[in-house]
Amino acid sequence: MIFGGLERFTLIDYPGKTACMVYTIGCNFHCPYCHNPELVNETVEITYTEKEIFDFLDERKKMIDGVVITGGEPTIHKDLVAFIKKIKQKGFLVKLDSNGTNPEMMKEMLEKKLVDYIAMDIKSPLSMYSKIVSRPVDIEKIKRSIKLIMKSQIDYEFRTTIVKSLLSPEDLEEIGREIKGAKNYYLQKFVSTKILNPQFQKKVTYSNEEFENFRNKLSKYVQNCGIR
Ligand code: SF4
Numbered sequence: 705m706i707f708g709g710l711e712r713f714t715l716i717d718y719p720g721k722t723a724c725m726v727y728t729i730g731c732n733f734h735c736p737y738c739h740n741p742e743l744v745n746e747t748v749e750i751t752y753t754e755k756e757i758f759d760f761l762d763e764r765k766k767m768i769d770g771v772v773i774t775g776g777e778p779t780i781h782k783d784l785v786a787f788i789k790k791i792k793q794k795g796f797l798v799k800l801d802s803n804g805t806n807p808e809m810m811k812e813m814l815e816k817k818l819v820d821y822i823a824m825d826i827k828s829p830l831s832m833y834s835k836i837v838s839r840p841v842d843i844e845k846i847k848r849s850i851k852l853i854m855k856s857q858i859d860y861e862f863r864t865t866i867v868k869s870l871l872s873p874e875d876l877e878e879i880g881r882e883i884k885g886a887k888n889y890y891l892q893k894f895v896s897t898k899i900l901n902p903q904f905q906k907k908v909t910y911s912n913e914e915f916e917n918f919r920n921k922l923s924k925y926v927q928n929c930g931i932r
Pocket of ligand 1 (some may be wrong): 731732733734735737740744775776
């Protein structure tokens with residue numbers, strides 16, 4: 705595989721662990737608020753080979769607990785499973801960030817115990833997905849991924865980036881119903897920095913107080929609801 709980024713150290717992207725992050729190139733969604741346009745548009749200037757990633761991991765073995773694999777959307781790459789297998793053989797924990805469009809690959813990874821933590825984006829209520837991500841979506845796949853993750857024995861989180869003009873309080877409550885019983889759900893404030901659709905630069909998220917209200921409401925559906 706070829707990678708579009710390597711973050712050498714992070715304390716915040718793998719809950720409770722020290723990690724590095726590798727970024728895969730390409731995505732099957734086109735979320736207007738995406739913070740990684742160069743990965744989605746496949747215009748990254750600096751890339752890394754698998755060998756470079758593994759050489760780096762060999763150097764860092766004693767300094768980090770895990771590897772976060774993010775994107776783009778990692779699961780669009782057929783050779784991702786083989787890549788993760790090699791990381792596990794080196795003794796690292798693996799966290800996968802995914803939009804949930806490839807439940808078949810996720811199932812294989814869970815059955816083979818290749819992932820230790822999954823963070824899946826929940827873009828919107830299921831009925832609104834295509835509109836939010838600007839791509840056709842097989843919603844059955846999203847549903848299967850949610851079920852698979854919730855039935856798994858590993859740590860996981862669902863998370864939603866919230867742009868006020870895209871998601872209403874009722875939409876958020878609908879998401880709560882659709883992931884009812886989940887262990888962790890995070891409400892993420894949209895931050896207008898470098899994003900995929902420049903027209904979204906001026907969009908805003910809700911106030912801190914409104915986020916607290918959402919958290920209170922959604923806490924009745926999930927075991928832990930946090931704000932980021
Ligand atoms: S936010 Fe995630 S799913 Fe959406 S376009 Fe960006 S990388 Fe793809």
